[in-house]
Amino acid sequence: MACAPHPIERDMTPAIRKALDKLGLLRDIDLVLHLPLRYEDETRITPIASCREGQMVQIEAAVLNSEVQLQPRRQLVVTVQDASGECQLRFLHFYPSQQKAMAPGKRLRIHGEVRGGFWGRQMLHPQIRKAEGPLPAALTPIYPISKGLPQAYLRRMIAVALQRIQIEETLPGTVLALAGPPPIAAGHGAAAGSAWWPLHQALQFLHNPAPDVALQTLEDHSHPAWQRLKAEELLAQQLSQFKVRQTRAGLGAPALSPPADISSALPLHEQLLARLPFELTAAQRRVCAEIAADIAQPRPMHRLLQGDVGSGKTVVAAMAACLCIDAGWQCALMAPTEILAEQHFRKLTEWLSPLLAEREQSVAWLAGAQKKKERAAMLEAVAAGSAMLVVGTHAVIQDSVEFARLGLVLIDEQHRFGVEQRLSLRKRQSTAPEDARAHDKGMEPHMLMMTATPIPRTLAMTYYADLSVSTIDELPPGRTPIVTRLIAESRRDELIERLATQVAQGRQAYWVCPLIEESEALDLSNATATFEDLQQAMPGARIGLLHSRMPAADKQAVMAGFSAGEIGVLVATTVIEVGVDVPNASVMVIEHAERFGLSQLHQLRGRVGRGSKESACILLYATGDNGQLGDTAKERLRAMAQTNDGFEIARRDLEIRGPGEFMGARQSGAALLRFADLDTDQALLEWARQLAPQMLRQQPRLAELHMQRWLGGKWDYLKA
Numbered sequence: 001m002a003c004a005p006h007p008i009e010r011d012m013t014p015a016i017r018k019a020l021d022k023l024g025l026l027r028d029i030d031l032v033l034h035l036p037l038r039y040e041d042e043t044r045i046t047p048i049a050s051c052r053e054g055q056m057v058q059i060e061a062a063v064l065n066s067e068v069q070l071q072p073r074r075q076l077v078v079t080v081q082d083a084s085g086e087c088q089l090r091f092l093h094f095y096p097s098q099q100k101a102m103a104p105g106k107r108l109r110i111h112g113e114v115r116g117g118f119w120g121r122q123m124l125h126p127q128i129r130k131a132e133g134p135l136p137a138a139l140t141p142i143y144p145i146s147k148g149l150p151q152a153y154l155r156r157m158i159a160v161a162l163q164r165i166q167i168e169e170t171l172p173g174t175v176l177a178l179a180g181p182p183p184i185a186a187g188h189g190a191a192a193g194s195a196w197w198p199l200h201q202a203l204q205f206l207h208n209p210a211p212d213v214a215l216q217t218l219e220d221h222s223h224p225a226w227q228r229l230k231a232e233e234l235l236a237q238q239l240s241q242f243k244v245r246q247t248r249a250g251l252g253a254p255a256l257s258p259p260a261d262i263s264s265a266l267p268l269h270e271q272l273l274a275r276l277p278f279e280l281t282a283a284q285r286r287v288c289a290e291i292a293a294d295i296a297q298p299r300p301m302h303r304l305l306q307g308d309v310g311s312g313k314t315v316v317a318a319m320a321a322c323l324c325i326d327a328g329w330q331c332a333l334m335a336p337t338e339i340l341a342e343q344h345f346r347k348l349t350e351w352l353s354p355l356l357a358e359r360e361q362s363v364a365w366l367a368g369a370q371k372k373k374e375r376a377a378m379l380e381a382v383a384a385g386s387a388m389l390v391v392g393t394h395a396v397i398q399d400s401v402e403f404a405r406l407g408l409v410l411i412d413e414q415h416r417f418g419v420e421q422r423l424s425l426r427k428r429q430s431t432a433p434e435d436a437r438a439h440d441k442g443m444e445p446h447m448l449m450m451t452a453t454p455i456p457r458t459l460a461m462t463y464y465a466d467l468s469v470s471t472i473d474e475l476p477p478g479r480t481p482i483v484t485r486l487i488a489e490s491r492r493d494e495l496i497e498r499l500a501t502q503v504a505q506g507r508q509a510y511w512v513c514p515l516i517e518e519s520e521a522l523d524l525s526n527a528t529a530t531f532e533d534l535q536q537a538m539p540g541a542r543i544g545l546l547h548s549r550m551p552a553a554d555k556q557a558v559m560a561g562f563s564a565g566e567i568g569v570l571v572a573t574t575v576i577e578v579g580v581d582v583p584n585a586s587v588m589v590i591e592h593a594e595r596f597g598l599s600q601l602h603q604l605r606g607r608v609g610r611g612s613k614e615s616a617c618i619l620l621y622a623t624g625d626n627g628q629l630g631d632t633a634k635e636r637l638r639a640m641a642q643t644n645d646g647f648e649i650a651r652r653d654l655e656i657r658g659p660g661e662f663m664g665a666r667q668s669g670a671a672l673l674r675f676a677d678l679d680t681d682q683a684l685l686e687w688a689r690q691l692a693p694q695m696l697r698q699q700p701r702l703a704e705l706h707m708q709r710w711l712g713g714k715w716d717y718l719k720a
């Protein structure tokens with residue numbers, strides 16, 4: 001949908017444009033669907049004498065006095081007065097311009113939370129405006145914003161968009177006429193109204209609610225206007241899921257079962273089993289059988305393989321690749337980072353290359369940083385069909401890669417790839433021109449996505465059309481549980497001393513430095529500083545440094561040195577987060593652990609405890625100015641120390657972060673739920689589930705419009 005120029009675009013700075021882009025606010029419809037996080041009541045003035053402690057209020061008062069105090073710390077203290085009394089405003093950070101705006105004699109409208117104090121009523125960092133013009137008639141919406149985008153500017157943009165947009169109803173007339181939203185589950189807010197609110201009215205209301213509304217119903221999203229919006233969103237998501245399902249039902253896939261007249265003595269997967277230095281666990285055998293049965297069908301498999309860190313997913317992937325190759329089809333494995341892809345490549349080549357070589361077949365490697373000549377040779381082998389297994393990063397799915405007969409795609413850590421990349425790989429079909437292979441055309445490869453971050457079943461079902469799930473719920477034998485300890489940053493020196501002793505005894509350790517959002521440079525300096533510190537503190541040990549900006553060859557060299565046991569301590573940014581497998585490493589130190597998400601900490605911790613050695617994970621945490629760690633941060637870190645179970649950690653992570661963040665939805669662009677909540681809105685979800693297939697059949701135009709509206713560009717993509 002083209003976007004007409006916005007009337008206030010002339011004041012748009014590049015920073016604002018960037019922020020709007022980041023928030024996906026490109027069309028009028030995106031703006032009107034960008035709903036407030038909360039509201040402030042600026043419609044009335046409360047006399048100072050009636051303000052109660054803890055209340056959010058707006059007062060109108062004149063400045064009596066304004067001074068910068070230096071004790072107990074530097075702050076601006078402003079005393080204001082109305083006809084009923086006085087109040088003190090305190091600002092710990094302030095600009096000279098603010099000081100000027102609050103000079104004695106100025107009349108101000110002041111919005112903030114009232115606190116009691118030794119000197120009477122106070123407000124800390126209230127919002128200040130000049131006392132002029134009439135009071136607004138509606139509550140003031142506070143929107144989610146991004147750096148560079150002022151609230152007031154966004155508010156103006158949304159107001160203009162609301163004025164000029166024509167919103168066509170997409171709920172079928174019969175639905176709107178017959179019944180209202182399903183009742184809200186007990187304990188989740190007020191009951192909804194009895195009829196559906198028209199969409200236009202619901203949007204107008206949510207952007208400008210009348211001041212007499214019960215604020216609670218806006219905050220807990222139980223208001224009928226919110227119900228309408230959540231219903232819309234869930235319907236769009238269900239429509240897209242059913243649509244994808246419909247499309248997929250019509251697709252074929254190669255039935256990957258071994259040919260009856262197999263000439264070699266043993267099928268490839270049995271040869272692999274015979275070569276492995278270990279036996280498969282019962283859980284690994286079970287999931288292998290599930291996958292084998294599924295890819296033997298002539299319709300595309302769409303399966304998630306989940307297993308805790310270190311549960312042995314790689315060998316299952318290798319077994320699946322063997323089945324595919326035995327059936328005469330190629331297999332591709334894609335990993336999100338070069339380190340991880342490289343490690344898979346090394347392992348799979350070690351396991352499979354000798355076996356494939358006997359059949360004049362090979363394993364190919366494709367990555368971004370690759371010599372032209374090598375890449376060309378690989379591409380040729382892939383196109384000719386002699387490279388039966390292709391391993392790499394997203395370079396595997398570039399247009400220049402043509403497979404002769406792609407039968408199976410394995411995606412590691414699927415939630416790190418965008419939905420576009422996944423779909424683009426799925427669309428890879430046989431390009432062979434010969435008639436003999438004409439039947440391969442129009443077929444989709446089977447897909448197996450692997451993850452160590454288990455996705456709760458209901459969530460998976462809601463986000464992915466007909467996804468089957470295989471779970472490895474058992475760790476290989478002989479693992480000793482990892483002991484996790486929380487240590488305050490103030491004890492860093494003590495920790496380094498102990499680590500030095502352990503490294504001298506032949507133990508290997510990772511030392512992970514935190515990711516500081518939006519500042520790769522800072523990340524780097526952190527890791528480099530730690531690297532230098534450790535070098536000084538442990539003159540006897542070899543310390544390695546690994547970060548994402550290093551040239552691929554250097555990364556490989558460092559990883560190889562660590563794998564071979566030559567490097568004692570590997571200082572790294574989170575590039576090692578997923579999948580790195582060095583069984584001898586037995587200590588993991590995570591600096592600023594409080595900045596990581598739970599699943600990420602679990603992934604990092606999973607880099608140790610892979611051998612039979614006793615392993616330890618040290619979560620180094622920094623405390624705030626007051627010497628304390630915040631409650632949520634503490635709760636998170638304690639959860640890590642309490643359990644080694646990835647499923648339990650995923651459950652707690654989901655509780656803390658909500659499904660969108662948890663699924664890595666920001667990057668994935670998956671049909672996201674911004675407003676609805678899968679826990680509290682189950683009745684609405686059920687309603688949408690029932691309506692979606694019916695609407696696709698009976699009102700395809702409305703269904704299409706509805707998806708366009710909610711999913712925009714993402715929907716164009718899913719449709720393709």
Ligand SMILES: Nc1ncnc2c1ncn2[C@@H]1O[C@H](COP(=O)(O)OP(=O)(O)OP(=O)(O)O)[C@@H](O)[C@H]1O
Pocket residue numbers: 278279280281284307308309310311312313314315451452476477578579580581583606610
């Ligand atoms: N059945 C088994 N018995 C013994 N060792 C095994 C078994 N299966 C796998 N392993 C070994 O366990 C280690 C972990 O396996 P793998 O790297 O496949 O785990 P993963 O599930 O991919 O973990 P992550 O999610 O952390 O990448 C490897 O060194 C692998 O060789």
